[in-house]
Structures are given as C-alpha cells and as structure tokens.
Amino acid sequence: MDQTDEIALALEAFVPYKLNRANELVSRRFATIYKDHAGLTRPEWRTLATLGQYGTLTATAIGAHSSMHKTKVSRAVQSLEERKWLKRTTDENDRRVEHLVLTREGARSYKKLAELAHAFETGLKDILGNENFEALNRGLGAIEERLGTDIFL
Amino acid sequence: MDQTDEIALALEAFVPYKLNRANELVSRRFATIYKDHAGLTRPEWRTLATLGQYGTLTATAIGAHSSMHKTKVSRAVQSLEERKWLKRTTDENDRRVEHLVLTREGARSYKKLAELAHAFETGLKDILGNENFEALNRGLGAIEERLGTDIFL
DNA sequence: CTAATTTTGTTTCACATGTAACAATTGAAT
C-alpha cells in the first residue's frame, strides 16, 4: 500500500474542527440571549459578566479574567459607560488606571442575564445528557489546564 | 438567604465560555500550521481540506461540508485559484454551477498539511491524555449530534 | 534629578466577516 495516497483528513472527525464547530453552534445560540434581551455584543456581555462577578476591576483586569484583547475591553467599557451600566473612577495613586464598577442599573441587567445564562447552561445539559455534558466539561477543563498558560492574549 | 443576591455567574466555570476559550486556544495553535507552512487563511485551509477529502465539489457543497458561509467559500476559492491550487470547470448542464478540483500542486500541499494536521491532533491527544481527549471528543460529538441540525449556516 | 523603559488605556489602520443586494441562469406556474 502506497502510504502517500492514504494521507487524507476527515474534517468531520478532526478534533480542532469539531471544537470550532461546536463552539459556533453553542455560541450562536447563547448570543441571542444577550443580544435579544439586552442588545449587547459579546465583548460587552463579557465585560458586564466579569464586573458582575468580581465587582470593581480595571480594564486590564477585565481582559485578564475574560480573555479579551484590551481593545475589545476598551470599546466595551466605552459602550457600557454610555448606557450608564458602569462607572469609571480614576485611581488617585496611579492616574493611568481607572476602576470600573457596575451601576445599579448595570447590576440589575447583569443579574437578569446571569439567570438566563444559568438557564441556558442547564438547558444545554438537558439536551446533551449529563454524561455527555460532563465529558465535555472535563475535556474543556483539560484544554484550559494544559494550554491555557500560554499568555497569548 | 436572599436569593436575588446569590444569582451570579462564574465565567471560568460556564460551559459556553469554556468552550469558546478552549476553541481559541486550540484554534490559534493550529492556525500557525496552515499560516506558517502555506500562508493560508482559515477559510482557504478549510476549502483545501474539503476538496482534498471529497475530490470534486461545487462551492455550495464545500460550504455545506465545511460549515462555511458562501462568501467565505467564494473568496477562498478565488484565492486558491490564483495560487493555481484548484481549477474551476463550469457545469455543462447548469451553467450557474462550477465544479472545483485541486490541481496537482494543490493536492500536494493538501497532503502535506493533512499530515501536519494529523500530527497536531496526535500532539493534542498526548498533551491532554487519552482519557481527557476522548471525553472531549465525546462531548463535542454530542453537541454536533444534538445541535448540528440547525441549518443556520 | 534626568533619561530611558514600562504600563495603562485609546486610537488608527488594514483586514476579515456576514447581510443584503445583485447578475446570471434555471425551474415552475399557468
């Protein structure tokens, strides 16, 4: 058998492709939640979610926690500020730094979306079945654990 | 306990986020392969891979197999044609349709990249460990199975 | 103290993307 002719690739079975495809399928569905319910883009949603989870943070810290490029964070913060969902406060000791906090309205929206997010995740678990969901969770955790240390972002 | 205050979301543990993050980590690494070795974009790589796997296809069929938007396919085909990695032939019965095939050079590049792709996947399996890799594979398969029927693309 | 370097966040630029409009062709309706 001529090995050269046998080297081909079944895209549907290729894990990086499957991962990409699965992400698109889930991501698209989830996006409708923060888009339809709050008119947010993904960077905006992530910024909201990170501030909702951690309280007061700087833009850099938001980027670190949410794995977002600093330009994305910058733009999302701008947009959320215009909506009055967050407030900036310049640090007194280091005037380059701005501390960001959700306003009451921002926090309210966050809670609403966080509920929907939980419901979405539960729904996903139902659709996939517990075993599959846990398998997925384990696999994704392993990737984060083994590859996530590349600073890269 | 006031339930309202307890509704928050741990982003790092939220599966849609983990999926997105894992995809980025893997995707970025894999992209260096087709970028560095062949100067291809992702749509171009996918088009090459789909034609390499299936032989002759129309643009629409490539989109269906690789889950790519038709404009992506259109541009990728254009680019690969300029490189002389594929050839177009207008269908005689239906002159809207073009049949696309890899040239010899295109096929050679495909084989090289397919080898590297396999090696990449093997490396990923090594890094994650067999158990984690199979868990991931199972989870991703379940998503495709349960959500992949949404035509959506 | 002064100059060079680093850090934080914004802006500019070039490019990739999807939606929608489009031209060309084919098929369906009547």
Added chain:
DNA sequence: ATTCAATTGTTACATGTGAAACAAAATTAG
C-alpha cells in the same frame, strides 16, 4: 410562451477585529 420564483455564486457595504502606533503617567537606571 411568458412571467415569477428559486438557485448559484459574486460584490458592496457596514461592522468587528487585532496589530501597531500612540499619549499619559509611573517606574527604573544611572
């Protein structure tokens, strides 16, 4: 037969993106 609808692929437009340049401030080196 002739119009109307559907399909295939391309193009135009508006938007989102990251790399790189940037301004402002802080830190380090000497």
